[in-house]
Amino acid sequence: MIVAFSVTPLGVGEDVGEYVAEAVRVVRASGLPNRTDAMFTSIEGDWDEVMDVVRRAVAAVEERAPRVSLVLKADIRPGVTDGLTSKVETVERHLS
Numbered sequence: 001m002i003v004a005f006s007v008t009p010l011g012v013g014e015d016v017g018e019y020v021a022e023a024v025r026v027v028r029a030s031g032l033p034n035r036t037d038a039m040f041t042s043i044e045g046d047w048d049e050v051m052d053v054v055r056r057a058v059a060a061v062e063e064r065a066p067r068v069s070l071v072l073k074a075d076i077r078p079g080v081t082d083g084l085t086s087k088v089e090t091v092e093r094h095l096s
Helices: 017-029 047-062 083-095
Strands: 002-010 034-036 041-044 067-075
Touching: 002 017, 002 047, 002 083, 017 034, 017 041, 017 047, 041 047, 041 083, 047 067
Parallel strands: none
Antiparallel strands: 002 041, 002 067, 034 041
8 A cells, every 4th residue: 555645734833844844754754665856755664654654743743733634545456565666656657
């Protein structure tokens, strides 16, 4: 399963990078395959471990912000591993 999610603190002003960094720190410490870009962090693993990381990432931001917004998209595909890499490689192969 791959989950792409975005955690946004609300009520803390316009500059939210330091708050978002707390969520990304949780994801990176999880040891699960992950990628962060300008809009989302994607993480790959089984349902329970991925959702636990998302929950802890939200909690890390929640500790410092009065309100938190979570956007989440999941690709639930049993038996597939290394999807973070293989999906991108497939697109790149078609582009070359």
